[in-house]
Amino acid sequence: MRIVRPIRLLRWFYPGTFWRGNRTVRTVYLTFDDGPIPEVTPWVLDILKQYNIKATFFCVGNNVEKYPQVFNRLIKEGHLVGNHTYNHINIWKQGTKDYYSGIQKFQKLYCATLFRPPHGKLYPWNVWRLKKMFKKIVMWDVLTYDFEKNISSDEVLKNITQNVRNGSVIVFHDSTKAWGHLNKVLPLSIEWLIKNKYHFKLIEN
Numbered sequence: 001m002r003i004v005r006p007i008r009l010l011r012w013f014y015p016g017t018f019w020r021g022n023r024t025v026r027t028v029y030l031t032f033d034d035g036p037i038p039e040v041t042p043w044v045l046d047i048l049k050q051y052n053i054k055a056t057f058f059c060v061g062n063n064v065e066k067y068p069q070v071f072n073r074l075i076k077e078g079h080l081v082g083n084h085t086y087n088h089i090n091i092w093k094q095g096t097k098d099y100y101s102g103i104q105k106f107q108k109l110y111c112a113t114l115f116r117p118p119h120g121k122l123y124p125w126n127v128w129r130l131k132k133m134f135k136k137i138v139m140w141d142v143l144t145y146d147f148e149k150n151i152s153s154d155e156v157l158k159n160i161t162q163n164v165r166n167g168s169v170i171v172f173h174d175s176t177k178a179w180g181h182l183n184k185v186l187p188l189s190i191e192w193l194i195k196n197k198y199h200f201k202l203i204e205n
């Protein structure tokens, strides 16, 4: 089962994390996870520039280190960077010690004030510790499933258009895995959001 909009219980499981912005304003937050990579991120930056949109990128430290030019362009163009660990570690599988060292390793490359857990996975007690390290732990309101091979791009687009609402944090991926959908769905969803009077905002950090 694909859960586009996370269930309320999950939100309670991670108290004090950021899932959705102001519900009274027609605003959305575009976020891109797992980059920056030369195959996809520059294209995303071109599209964002074309529409004059600023977005938040939850980068993987390993990619930041490998592709400094792409990373620097992202910063230079006014986008925001969040910590998504150094090597996209899954805390449920690899354990706490590696997890925190992966976070610190990222912070040495770039001092981020936002954090998003890889795979959205945490233990509730991690939230308390992470909140001391970051201004916001950013989750999401709409998961696009752009990385999912078994659905059509049309379905990915529908995940957005049928679930977006005021204050939605939308998750895309600037990864090769998502590219097949992203290259069609990103421009179409931006067009749809503009047509439906949504404004784009950076996550306050």
Ligand SMILES: [Zn+2]
Pocket: 033, 034, 084, 088, 117, 118, 119
């Ligand atoms: Zn990720």
